[in-house]
Every structure is written in structure tokens, then in C-alpha cells.
Amino acid sequence: MKSNIEKYKAELEGLITKGDQLSLSMTHALNPEEYKVAAKKAYGDKYSEAIAKLPDFRGTYQLWYSEAYAVIRQLIPERLSDFVRFYEKAKNRKEIDSSNYAIEDYLQGITVTRGMTVVVSLSAALPKFEQQYAQTIAFQLQRNIQPLVI
Known part of the structure; x- marks a missing residue:
């Protein structure tokens, strides 16, 4: 029977692997041509297979x-409010800008334009997700759990 530490370690490693794939997926969705160039460099002739294996972020x-x-919530409860803040849109926001754009907005496909100018695009969610993802990695490193190499 696994101890709680072993269970959380396994869960954390799985979250990091999934998070890495989600980060790549969002990057691909936001910049498919740039991602394709990078994937060709990283995977050579198998780049299209690598792209096809990416999960659908949404x-x-x-x-x-x-x-x-x-x-x-279990392991670093003091960081939970930060984690949630990156996902949830502020309940009292009056307008959307890049500082208060949330992953929830991305999932709903929300962009903001003024006239023909894009004020906030879907790409505003990428740094928010990267912060959430970084929290899972930071905890792993903080607890001296062997980092997973991807």
C-alpha cells in the first residue's frame, strides 16, 4: 500500500506531465505556425505526430x-488563492484587460477589441496558465522530490 507521500508524489508527477502537455497545447493553439517550426526542430520528421498527440487544451x-x-489545497494551501485567481475572472471587474484576463476567459474564447484594435487576445491566458503550472513544479522542487524530465 502506498503512503500518502508516495501517492502525492505520483499525483504531482502526473500533474506536471499533463501540465507540460497543456502548456504546449495552448502554445500551439495560439501560434500554430511558430509552434510547427519549433516542433520540426525538436522532433524532426516526426513533428506532425508530436503535434497530433497534444491534448485539446479546452x-x-x-x-x-x-x-x-x-x-x-492539501500540500501548499497558502498558495491556493493564487492558483484559483489565475483561473477565475474577478467578480467585480468592470472591463477586461491583460492584467485581469483569466483562464476562464480563454476557455470561453473571450477577446476584447476597440474598433479594429485587439486590446486583449486569447494569448493573455498563457502567462496565467504558466503561473499555475509553475506552482506545481515549484512545490515539487521545494520538497526535494526528484523533478520529472520531459
């Missing part, structure tokens, strides 16, 4: 978030 994120939320 379809996979909610499950990752729920799992990560539970782990962070």
Missing part, C-alpha cells in the same frame, strides 16, 4: 485544474 484543462487544485 477539453483537458478542467480535469487538470481539478486535480491540481486538490493537490495544492
Whole structure:
């Protein structure tokens, strides 16, 4: 029977692997041509297979978030409000800008324009997700759990 530490370690490693894939997926969705160039460099002739294996961010994120939320709530509860803040849109916001854009906005496909000028695009969610993902990695490193090499 696994100890709680072993269980959380395994869960955390799984979250990091899924988080890495989600980060790549969002990057691909936001900049497909740039990602394709990078994938060709990284995977050579197998780049299209690597791209095809990426999860659909919108379809996979909610499950990752729920799992990560539970782990962070148990292991680093002092960071839970930060983790949630990156996902949830502020209840009292009057307008959307890049500082208050949330992953929830991305999942709903929200962009903001003024006339023909894009004020906030979907790409505003990438740094928010990267912060959430970094929290799972930071905890792993903080607890001296061997980092997973991807």
C-alpha cells in the first residue's frame, strides 16, 4: 500500500506531465505556425505526430485544474488563492484587460477589441496558465522530490 507521500508524489508527477502537455497545447493553439517550426526542430520528421498527440487544451484543462487544485489545497494551501485567481475572472471587474484576463476567459474564447484594435487576445491566458503550472513544479522542487524530465 502506498503512503500518502508516495501517492502525492505520483499525483504531482502526473500533474506536471499533463501540465507540460497543456502548456504546449495552448502554445500551439495560439501560434500554430511558430509552434510547427519549433516542433520540426525538436522532433524532426516526426513533428506532425508530436503535434497530433497534444491534448485539446479546452477539453483537458478542467480535469487538470481539478486535480491540481486538490493537490495544492492539501500540500501548499497558502498558495491556493493564487492558483484559483489565475483561473477565475474577478467578480467585480468592470472591463477586461491583460492584467485581469483569466483562464476562464480563454476557455470561453473571450477577446476584447476597440474598433479594429485587439486590446486583449486569447494569448493573455498563457502567462496565467504558466503561473499555475509553475506552482506545481515549484512545490515539487521545494520538497526535494526528484523533478520529472520531459
